[in-house]
Every structure is written in structure tokens, then in C-alpha cells.
Amino acid sequence: MAxxxxxxxxxxxxxxxxxxxxxxSDKHGADLRFHGVVRDSEDGRPILGIEYSHYDGMALAELxxxxxxxxxxxxxxxxxxxxxxxxxxxxxxxxxxxVQTPHSADAFRIGAEYLRQIKETVPIWxxxxxx
Amino acid sequence: MAxxxxxxxxxxxxxxxxxxxxxxSDKHGADLRFHGVVRDSEDGRPILGIEYSHYDGMALAELxxxxxxxxxxxxxxxxxxxxxxxxxxxxxxxxxxxVQTPHSADAFRIGAEYLRQIKETVPIWxxxxxx
Numbered sequence: 001m002a003x004x005x006x007x008x009x010x011x012x013x014x015x016x017x018x019x020x021x022x023x024x025s026d027k028h029g030a031d032l033r034f035h036g037v038v039r040d041s042e043d044g045r046p047i048l049g050i051e052y053s054h055y056d057g058m059a060l061a062e063l064x065x066x067x068x069x070x071x072x073x074x075x076x077x078x079x080x081x082x083x084x085x086x087x088x089x090x091x092x093x094x095x096x097x098x099v100q101t102p103h104s105a106d107a108f109r110i111g112a113e114y115l116r117q118i119k120e121t122v123p124i125w126x127x128x129x130x131x
Numbered sequence: 132m133a134x135x136x137x138x139x140x141x142x143x144x145x146x147x148x149x150x151x152x153x154x155x156s157d158k159h160g161a162d163l164r165f166h167g168v169v170r171d172s173e174d175g176r177p178i179l180g181i182e183y184s185h186y187d188g189m190a191l192a193e194l195x196x197x198x199x200x201x202x203x204x205x206x207x208x209x210x211x212x213x214x215x216x217x218x219x220x221x222x223x224x225x226x227x228x229x230v231q232t233p234h235s236a237d238a239f240r241i242g243a244e245y246l247r248q249i250k251e252t253v254p255i256w257x258x259x260x261x262x
Contacts, residue, residue, distance in 0.1 A: 024168070026222035031166040032242075036235065037156040091157035104167065108243035111163075115235055 001060065006067040007080040010060050010124070015093040018082040028078065028100035030107040034115060035093040042128040049089035055123035059083075062122045066114065074110050077101045081114065083124060094126075132191065137198040138211040141191050141255070146224040149213040159209065159231035161238040165246060166224040173259040180220035186254035190214075193253045197245065205241050208232045212245065214255060225257075 001008050009018065015035065025031035038050050067079055078100040088094045095118070099111040132139050140149065146166065156162035169181050198210055209231040219225045226249075230242040 024222040025166065026168065026171045029168055029170050031168050031224070033164050033166075034235070034238065035156065035162040035164075037160055037162050039160050040157045091155040093162070104165070104246055105243060107165065108239050108246075112236060112239035115239075 001064060005071050005076070005078055008060070008063050008067055008082070010054055010063065010083045010085060012086040013082070013084060015082055015084050015096045019096055019098075022080060022098060025100050028102055030099075030101045030104040032099045032107040032111050034095075034097045034111050036095040036115075037093050038088050038090045040090040042130075046131050047090060047128045048131055049087055049092070049129050050094065051087050051127045051129055052083070052085045052094060053125050053127070054083075054085050059123050063118065066117045066121065070110065070114065070117070074113070075101065075106055077106065077110055079110070079114065081118070083118075083122070085124065087129065132195060136202050136207070136209055139191070139194050139198055139213070141185055141194065141214045141216060143217040144213070144215065146213055146215055146227045150227055150229075153211060153229060156231050159233055161230075161232045161235040163230045163238040163242050165226075165228045165242050167226040167246075168224050169219050169221045171221040173261075176259075177262050178221060178259045179262055180218055180223075180260050181225065182218050182258045182260055183214070183216045183225055184256050184258070185214075185216050190254050194249065197248045197252065201241065201245065201248070205244070206232065206237055208237065208241055210241070210245065212249070214249075214253070216255065218260065
């Protein structure tokens with residue numbers, strides 16, 4: 001799903017595969033990417049990875065709402081977000097949030113705000129897969 | 132220059148070349164990268180790129196001071212910073228700041244703080260190269 005200022009997706013595609021389609025940032029001086037990465041342990045126990053599931057349709061609708069509202073409330077910016085669902089092995093990213101802005105401080109603030117809202121409202125669940 | 136918690140450099144190496152040596156992030160769930168990218172215009176005039184120069188030695192010493200002090204004042208994190216000097220063409224990055232932390236909100240705060248301090252104190256100058 002994409003508009004002039006955003007591109008969002010939730011699917012089984014690996015984050016790296018979606019990122020490979022991202023263009024350069026010659027219009028905006030600040031280009032920030034946040035990756036949420038699966039660690040190699042959970043509560044001290046080694047894990048193989050995490051299985052992500054989502055409330056189909058609802059998760060993307062909620063994400064769309066977030067980018068629409070932040071697009072209105074914040075200064076002009078570009079945002080791209082992809083969340084992988086299904087199995088993500090440790091060391092790999094489950095989510096990427098890319099924010100491009102004219103000024104750098106804005107990119108950090110807006111990126112943090114997207115992540116906070118996603119964690120709070122997008123219905124995606126995780127289950128650690130132990131060794 | 133590197134220690135257990137940081138890796139910093141200022142040289143003519145392209146940012147992408149330095150980033151290619153970055154490892155994965157399986158110990159830290161939050162992996163943030165900020166790129167400062169050269170835009171295609173400066174004050175409305177198209178540019179080919181920007182020529183960066185630095186106060187040799189002093190710039191790296193200042194950067195080292197920043198990572199040492201932030202290493203003490205902030206929660207435990209990993210940081211990698213590279214600033215390219217010489218010519219950087221538009222659409223390419225002149226700087227990358229990577230911050231890895233256990234918790235995501237910290238990565239955004241610490242990354243923003245590094246950039247703020249670098250802009251304020253590291254002696255690197257830029258000259259736009261017009262078409």
C-alpha cells in the first residue's frame with residue numbers, strides 16, 4: 001500500500017527483500033532506518049527465532065491509520081514501513097521503519113513516534129521458537 | 132578507531148563501503164542507522180555534490196571524545212560512525228551513524244544525540260559543487 005508520502009506492508013517477505021526496493025534519498029538530507037531485530041535469546045534461553053502472526057487485514061488497516069494521521073500531524077516527510085510475519089530467525093529484522101525528512105532532528109522524532117504507535121496499536125503477536 | 136562499544140572513522144572511504152563491514156545485530160533488538168545524504172540542490176540551485184574537508188586529526192579526536200563521553204553518560208549501547216571527506220555526489224551519504232541498543236526508544240534518543248554533538252563540535256566543513 002503506497003501514497004505520495006508513504007509505503008507500508010505486512011507480509012511474509014523478508015525485510016531485506018523489501019528494503020532492496022527502496023530508492024535513494026536525494027531530495028531529503030536525513031534518511032533514517034530503524035530495524036527491530038530478533039535476538040538470539042529470550043528470557044535467557046537461546047532461541048532459533050520468532051514466529052510473528054497478525055490479525056489479517058486489521059493490522060494493515062491500523063498501520064495505514066497511523067501513517068495517515070502522522071502525515072497530518074507531523075512536518076512533511078516520507079515513510080516506509082514493512083513488518084514481516086511468519087518465522088524470522090535470530091539476527092534478522094522483523095520490521096523496518098524508514099523516515100526521510102529535510103532536517104535530521106525530525107527524522108529521529110518521527111521514527112520514534114511511528115515505532116511507539118505501531119507497538120501500541122498494530123495487532124501483531126510474537127512467539128519465540130526455542131532451540 | 133574501535134573499542135568494545137564503538138567504531139569510528141573519518142576518511143575518503145564511501146559510507147556504503149564502510150557499512151558493508153557492519154555485522155548483524157543479534158545481541159541487540161534495536162538497530163538504528165541514520166544517513167546524512169547530499170541533496171540535489173543547495174539554496175535552490177542544482178548541485179553535483181558536496182566537497183567535505185576536515186581539520187585532520189582534530190576531527191577524529193573530537194569524535195572520539197563524543198563517543199567516550201556518551202558511552203559513559205548513556206545506557207550501554209554500540210555505536211559506529213563514519214564520515215566521508217572529499218567529494219560526495221548527490222544522493223549519496225556523507226555520514227552514517229549506527230546505534231544498537233536493547234530497547235528501541237533508547238536507539239532513537241542516543242542516535243539523535245550523537246548527530247547533534249557531531250554537528251556542534253566536529254570540525255568538518257562543506258562546500259557545494261554547482262553544476
